Amino acid sequence: MQGDNQALLSVRNLRIEFPNRRGTLVAVDDISFDIAPGEILGVVGESGAGKSLTGAAIIGLIEPPGRIAQGEIFLEGQRIDHLPYEEIRKIRGRQIGAIFQDPLTSLNPLYSVSRQLIETIQTHLPLNEREARARALELLDEVGIPGAAERIDHYPHQFSGGMRQRVVIALALCAEPRLIIADEPTTALDVSIQAQIISLLKGLCKEHGTAVMLVTHDMGVIAEAADRVAVMYSGRIAEIGPVQEVVRAAKHPYTHGLMGSIPHIGHHVDQLTQIEGSMPRLQEIPSGCPFNPRCEEASDRCRVERPNLQGVEQSEVACHLFDAQRVEARAGE
Amino acid sequence: MIAFLVRRLLQAIAVMAVVALCAFFMFQFVGDPVNQMVGEDATKADREYLRESLGLNDPIPVQFGKFALKAAQGDFGVSYQHKRAVSTLIVERMPATLELAVTAAILAALLGVPAGVYTGLRRFGFTSKLIMTLSLIGISLPTFLIGILLIYLFAVILGWLPSFGRGEIVKIGAWETNFLSVSGLKSIILPAITLALFQMTFIMRLIRSEMLEVLRADFIKFARARGLPNRAVHYGHALKNTLVPVITIIGLQLGSLIAFAIITETVFQWPGMGQLFLQAVQVVDIPIMSAYLILIAFFFVVINLIVDMLYYVVDPRLRVDQPSGGGGHG
Amino acid sequence: MPEAPVGPPSVWHRIWDSDIFYSFRSSKITMVAAFLTALIFLLAIFAPLVAPHSPYDVATVDLMDAELPPAWEAEGDPRFLLGTDNLGRDLWSTILFGTRISLAVGFLSVIFGLVVGVSLGLVSGYVGGYVDSFIMRVAEIQLSIPGILIALLLAGTLRGVLSAEAYNDAIVYVLVLTIGTSIWPQFARTVRGSTLVERNKEYVLAARVIGLSRFSIMWRHVLPNVMGPVLVIATINLAIAILSEATLSFLGVGVPPTEPSLGTLINEGQNYLFSGLWWITIFPGMVLAVLVLAVNLLGDWLRDALNPKLR
Ligand SMILES: Nc1ncnc2c1ncn2[C@@H]1O[C@H](COP(=O)(O)OP(=O)(O)OP(=O)(O)O)[C@@H](O)[C@H]1O
Ligand SMILES: [Mg+2]
Numbered sequence: 001m002q003g004d005n006q007a008l009l010s011v012r013n014l015r016i017e018f019p020n021r022r023g024t025l026v027a028v029d030d031i032s033f034d035i036a037p038g039e040i041l042g043v044v045g046e047s048g049a050g051k052s053l054t055g056a057a058i059i060g061l062i063e064p065p066g067r068i069a070q071g072e073i074f075l076e077g078q079r080i081d082h083l084p085y086e087e088i089r090k091i092r093g094r095q096i097g098a099i100f101q102d103p104l105t106s107l108n109p110l111y112s113v114s115r116q117l118i119e120t121i122q123t124h125l126p127l128n129e130r131e132a133r134a135r136a137l138e139l140l141d142e143v144g145i146p147g148a149a150e151r152i153d154h155y156p157h158q159f160s161g162g163m164r165q166r167v168v169i170a171l172a173l174c175a176e177p178r179l180i181i182a183d184e185p186t187t188a189l190d191v192s193i194q195a196q197i198i199s200l201l202k203g204l205c206k207e208h209g210t211a212v213m214l215v216t217h218d219m220g221v222i223a224e225a226a227d228r229v230a231v232m233y234s235g236r237i238a239e240i241g242p243v244q245e246v247v248r249a250a251k252h253p254y255t256h257g258l259m260g261s262i263p264h265i266g267h268h269v270d271q272l273t274q275i276e277g278s279m280p281r282l283q284e285i286p287s288g289c290p291f292n293p294r295c296e297e298a299s300d301r302c303r304v305e306r307p308n309l310q311g312v313e314q315s316e317v318a319c320h321l322f323d324a325q326r327v328e329a330r331a332g333e
Numbered sequence: 334m335i336a337f338l339v340r341r342l343l344q345a346i347a348v349m350a351v352v353a354l355c356a357f358f359m360f361q362f363v364g365d366p367v368n369q370m371v372g373e374d375a376t377k378a379d380r381e382y383l384r385e386s387l388g389l390n391d392p393i394p395v396q397f398g399k400f401a402l403k404a405a406q407g408d409f410g411v412s413y414q415h416k417r418a419v420s421t422l423i424v425e426r427m428p429a430t431l432e433l434a435v436t437a438a439i440l441a442a443l444l445g446v447p448a449g450v451y452t453g454l455r456r457f458g459f460t461s462k463l464i465m466t467l468s469l470i471g472i473s474l475p476t477f478l479i480g481i482l483l484i485y486l487f488a489v490i491l492g493w494l495p496s497f498g499r500g501e502i503v504k505i506g507a508w509e510t511n512f513l514s515v516s517g518l519k520s521i522i523l524p525a526i527t528l529a530l531f532q533m534t535f536i537m538r539l540i541r542s543e544m545l546e547v548l549r550a551d552f553i554k555f556a557r558a559r560g561l562p563n564r565a566v567h568y569g570h571a572l573k574n575t576l577v578p579v580i581t582i583i584g585l586q587l588g589s590l591i592a593f594a595i596i597t598e599t600v601f602q603w604p605g606m607g608q609l610f611l612q613a614v615q616v617v618d619i620p621i622m623s624a625y626l627i628l629i630a631f632f633f634v635v636i637n638l639i640v641d642m643l644y645y646v647v648d649p650r651l652r653v654d655q656p657s658g659g660g661g662h663g
Numbered sequence: 664m665p666e667a668p669v670g671p672p673s674v675w676h677r678i679w680d681s682d683i684f685y686s687f688r689s690s691k692i693t694m695v696a697a698f699l700t701a702l703i704f705l706l707a708i709f710a711p712l713v714a715p716h717s718p719y720d721v722a723t724v725d726l727m728d729a730e731l732p733p734a735w736e737a738e739g740d741p742r743f744l745l746g747t748d749n750l751g752r753d754l755w756s757t758i759l760f761g762t763r764i765s766l767a768v769g770f771l772s773v774i775f776g777l778v779v780g781v782s783l784g785l786v787s788g789y790v791g792g793y794v795d796s797f798i799m800r801v802a803e804i805q806l807s808i809p810g811i812l813i814a815l816l817l818a819g820t821l822r823g824v825l826s827a828e829a830y831n832d833a834i835v836y837v838l839v840l841t842i843g844t845s846i847w848p849q850f851a852r853t854v855r856g857s858t859l860v861e862r863n864k865e866y867v868l869a870a871r872v873i874g875l876s877r878f879s880i881m882w883r884h885v886l887p888n889v890m891g892p893v894l895v896i897a898t899i900n901l902a903i904a905i906l907s908e909a910t911l912s913f914l915g916v917g918v919p920p921t922e923p924s925l926g927t928l929i930n931e932g933q934n935y936l937f938s939g940l941w942w943i944t945i946f947p948g949m950v951l952a953v954l955v956l957a958v959n960l961l962g963d964w965l966r967d968a969l970n971p972k973l974r
Pocket of ligand 2: 051052053183
């Protein structure tokens, strides 16, 4: 997979650190993955696994003292980490859109929806005020806001939560980005609205050919919307592969635990109790495989040697159970 | 809007009534006004006559009613010390204080707001840290000491500026102004700086922390994620959202400027209301004290009303009374 | 003492957790401030032992020594390090004793304000209803009026009620009352806010179920939680109280010249500034400024250390 020229986004060996006086916390450790054009990549994992940080790194919004300590990020073959501020700013919104968790706080309460839309459109597209407004109206229609023409000049507080998240989606789509990073876009919403927002997002992206990195805790959302899924644990990718394979035939013991039941929307990873214990804090990540203390199949090797991602069927898994020789040995039994 | 204003107005009237009550009780329980007005050797009959004519023998609620009614018309009685109508004394002194306070307010806002925004945006910069350190010194030096130091430096050692008084005053009708003569202008410089310095640092620090608070907000992160230029994010989204608290702060500070003018006026022998009030406190001249109390409360109430109305202009959440959920589940 | 099963972490634990010692060690300015504060406190406490002259002892004061400049100036006298004032009192000794009064008034005022504010805040948050809205309304009105104005009005009123002599005798208490009154609302608001949050937490409900009284619940659970902010407010208000005392004394409604505080000294000295006797004002002024600055720096540091998010 390395150096795949067809990938829209390539993340290579990304490492994100938070230096502090006691040393350095490694929040994201050596992760690599690709997103193909138009593809929806689901990203799951427990709280603190590093999902949001990965997303923030891609759009260049890691807040100091956090920093990208290592690795490269390519968008359509062009390297976008280490870009000067103005350059990465022009990519944000134009080529990579973002949607955050809470629609209630994502919108500026003092600006009308039209103003926020027009401002964003005009930042990226050479349109005059009137054209920008027409486009804003179009977008609101597209994200399914009833009576968009009357509501365009309303303020965020005049919209309900679901409607606000639709406005947020419209804002992310303003300049037709090739990729959208959606960080838990439905977590803050009512269960009844979650499915609508997800199918809206999925529909719009298929229509426009937009790829999505969909961060979520919700296995149902993954099963519903994602093409591929990455499972993160302690700042690393445990398993990544086509959604069918990962959900139905999980390979990594951690993924096994996650997928223990047939997922449906509204089913949260956090509620799963199949796996004993909890993810270690950043200061206490054990040597070897970070999952080893909770893993029933852990061997001595797992406690010492860190497993790397390796191809198994169509997926990649970071687990010593799938080391070539062992698999052969097993097969030979 | 109307309902809101009416409610605010009623609250303001209630506050004024409470303050008037305090002022009235000061009259009631502090000293005997009759003793203050006549000499030690006045006869009993004289005193009784005065009591009666001042209405001091009426029941308390009646006295308070009369007091409030008079106060509302600007009649606060006669100063024990000056033997003149308090209202005249205050009106005479008011221009001096107002000119000083307004000059200081403009100075403080003009320097404090940009400094606060700047230090909020560049909080790790060297200049920001320097400004913050200096501001802490500004907060730690008492106003009167700053005044004294300024006098010592600019009046005693350098001899550039006058050390006390208003200088040459030009009369426009009943208003006596500093601004139309060179010596008047020179005279207001030191007192205005003295008065402004504390307010400036205060405004600056508050705006800085507001700015830091707002910059952490989700909508700022989202604005950045949409690729908006820094200019739009900082001076549009962030600054506008600090406006509500900033208006409150500056509004309230205006009121406290008038109070802090007491100190500045004392240091610079500035013939304003503050000096009048302080002298009154020193000799327990109750009519002036209570009049001043009511006047300051009135200032505060008016400023608060104006601040409330400005909120309406700034914050759309207050303008629209109920959020129309419109198709919340659509 | 038996602890409730699921209590909040104790304040000491949190202070430890917030790396307070580290942040103290890593900030030179804070260390200097702490050193200066400690130095001034000690000098003030031990003023009777440290001061070469007693400013209250008329016998040792000689008018012949009046208005001497500091010892290093040409006309200075080695007996009087910082010179003498207009009455011939040794300025260094007078400053030491003045600082003592200033600090005493500052501390007592903060303690008064703290006790009143914390109690009212607890009551307000826990009882709620009319009591709460009344207390908070008063606090709100008071917060919007500058403390110095309230203090001046109270001082003026008390002047009218008491005789001049009684007033001067009771001046420290008058100042404590007036300054303390002007600072209680901040404590009350903070404590109330915290009480409201804690009131509905499970462990408070649990504590009630196992039959602890309301008071001991508040005492044991709410108080430790607000200790941090209260400490910060207290420190910052100590600086403000010291300033208020100095200001009131400067304005002539505070400590009388016979037993001068720093503010009184500055006020007295101001009259001699024009005749070139700068030291009578400048030295007490410097001590006051350094003291307040040091306490402010400590307060700032404490606030950031207890709440690192703010910086
Ligand atoms: N400013 C910071 N300083 C130190 N550590 C941080 C900081 N921001 C994030 N982290 C750490 O980085 C790790 C990953 O955080 P991240 O926000 O990416 O998690 P996440 O997978 O998105 O979790 P969630 O599901 O809760 O959103 C966490 O352990 C967190 O403690
Ligand atoms: Mg996250």
